[in-house]
Amino acid sequence: MTTYHASCHCGAVSYDVELELEGLATCNCSMCGRSGAIMAFVPRGKVENLQGEEKLTDYQFGKASIHHAFCSVCGVRPLAWGKGPDGAEHAMVNVRCLEGVDVHGLTVAHTYDGRSR
Ligand SMILES: [Zn+2]
Structure with missing residues (x-):
């Protein structure tokens, strides 16, 4: 496992996360198809030292099962x-x-067919 530092573009939101760059996924749903994230799925507890959470705007759609957060300053989606x-x-x-x-x-590694769900 490697610990990475992650941030949005402007730096208002940042966190540390331990993961391997394996099993990465893209998704073709109406959100990801537009914004183009490459995702790694980790237990929530692996996201540590989250800074700037108050700058995140939460966005949900459809079944509202996922929080698609984005930085309210620069618009980048560092995590969901x-x-x-x-x-x-x-x-x-x-x-x-x-x-x-x-x-x-x-x-x-995976292309998730979110569009069909
Ligand atoms: Zn930002």
């Missing part, structure tokens, strides 16, 4: 969260927001 199929709280880390990660070197 919600309950997984097992009922546990998960965070969806936008790995594009991790410091020191070459986004062109990432391998997307």
